[in-house]
Each structure stands twice: as structure tokens, then as C-alpha cells.
Amino acid sequence: MAAQYFYCIQCHKKYPTHHKLFDTLYDFSKMAPEDCPACGGTRELHVNLDFQLGAGDGDFKVVSAFLPGKLESWLGEGEEEVTFYPFLVVLEGGANGKQFCWMPYWHVVGKEARYGQHAVCLDHAQFESLIAQVQDKVLEPV
Numbered sequence: 001m002a003a004q005y006f007y008c009i010q011c012h013k014k015y016p017t018h019h020k021l022f023d024t025l026y027d028f029s030k031m032a033p034e035d036c037p038a039c040g041g042t043r044e045l046h047v048n049l050d051f052q053l054g055a056g057d058g059d060f061k062v063v064s065a066f067l068p069g070k071l072e073s074w075l076g077e078g079e080e081e082v083t084f085y086p087f088l089v090v091l092e093g094g095a096n097g098k099q100f101c102w103m104p105y106w107h108v109v110g111k112e113a114r115y116g117q118h119a120v121c122l123d124h125a126q127f128e129s130l131i132a133q134v135q136d137k138v139l140e141p142v
């Protein structure tokens with residue numbers, strides 16, 4: 001479904017990663033990509049995604065990726081531990097070059113990461129509006 005690569009902003013070389021999208025985003029949320037092995041330049045992470053929305057499909061730069069500080073785990077079928085990884089990824093690109101929030105998620109069962117098909121896409125203003133409403137509710141005296 002998704003292809004990812006590192007892009008050197010100095011020599012413009014592309015380096016495909018052979019990791020899964022989950023591993024690539026997980027690593028990116030923990031540390032910046034290593035510098036370009038050819039020229040030492042800074043490398044960006046890009047993903048190719050088809051959101052099937054018409055406009056803006058294609059190549060996106062991953063600006064940042066976050067996971068909650070505390071992940072939730074529970075025992076699933078066959079007493080196997082399931083951990084939920086809800087990412088908040090800021091992407092840039094597409095037809096209008098704007099930044100927006102993409103929220104893909106995985107359930108990791110044992111060593112297998114299962115991709116949730118219904119990732120949310122929102123622009124910053126929409127996302128901030130939702131978070132602001134949650135915070136308003138939390139702060140309201142009961």
C-alpha cells in the first residue's frame with residue numbers, strides 16, 4: 001500500500017527503506033533519520049500514499065510523527081498481548097502543499113503489526129478545533 005524513502009535535501013538522492021511503514025514511522029517518532037551516507041546532508045522521510053480522495057494523492061514529506069507517552073495493552077485472543085499504536089503524523093505536500101494531520105494506527109499482536117484501514121486525515125485547524133473542544137469540556141466545572 002505505502003512506499004517510503006529517505007530524501008537527501010543536499011544531493012537529492014532517494015533511499016528506499018525496506019522496513020515496513022509501521023517500523024519506519026516508529027523509528028522516525030523516536031529519532032531523526034541518519035544523515036545521507038553519500039554527502040552527509042540532512043535526510044527527510046517521504047511516504048507515497050493513496051488517500052483515494054482525488055486531490056493531493058501521491059508524495060508527502062513526513063514533518064513529524066508522535067505516539068502517546070503511554071501505550072495501551074490488553075490480552076486478546078489466545079491470551080496474546082495486544083498493544084495499540086495510534087500515531088499522529090504531520091504530513092506536507094499534495095496538490096496544495098499544505099500540512100495536515102494523518103492518524104494511522106496499528107494493533108501489534110506478538111511480533112505482527114496489523115494496520116488499521118481507517119486512518120483519519122485532518123488539517124491543523126480542524127484538529128486544533130477538536131482538541132480545543134475536548135480541553136474545554138475537561139476544564140468545565142462539574
Ligand SMILES: [Zn+2]
Binds near residue numbers: 008009038039040041
Ligand atoms: Zn546527500
